[in-house]
Amino acid sequence: MLTLGKIDHIHVRVADLKVALDWYERVLGMNIDTRYRHMQEGHGITMLSNPSASVRLALSEEAGEGGALPGTVAFSVGGQEFLAWIDALAGQRVRDKDGETIARDSVRDHAFFLSINFVDPFGNPFEIVSYDHTWLAAKLKLNGRGAH
Incomplete structure (x- = not known):
């Protein structure tokens, strides 16, 4: 688990x-x-x-465009766990704030850490981050994709 x-x-x-x-x-x-x-x-x-x-x-x-919603609680995990969380969230059909189902292409690259943002059924925002940036960027083949 x-x-x-x-x-x-x-x-x-x-x-x-x-x-x-x-x-x-x-x-x-x-x-x-x-x-x-x-x-x-x-x-x-x-x-x-x-x-x-x-x-x-x-x-x-106030606005904070493009990032996580204010009130977002961000959890930190290691690289392997980050990948497992993406797959688990996708398997449970968890959605982001725009209603899109979480997938590996939902990952955001913040230069030295990666994140995945999602909401619970009531719209409460959450984020999972990992600082295993180099390893994850290679594993996910980001090549600048998802950079925000």
Whole structure:
């Protein structure tokens, strides 16, 4: 039986990124995680983490086009498990936010990690991510396909 790894991050919608950054730093001690700088430039998502990087929030200023929906809980798994999850989700006919059934071509390439986004029967968003990027990109023959 497949199991999930840890919670990797949670997406949070904010109305004012500057105000949010100040609040999350002052109140929760979270700062911008520079390893995810490309997410801000490419997706409008600013990744924050606590000092030990054991807690991460992905902030999107209101719209957050193209990425996971705000409120998305993202789970982290290894490369082999990632492939197994894609196949299990497809086998259960799980759908993404657009109503498309999950398949291997649903994978999104974020440069140093891959993700698959889906919703439960009530529309609650989830994401499974893997940082085994090089191995998975070769295994899935991405060659830039699915890059967002």
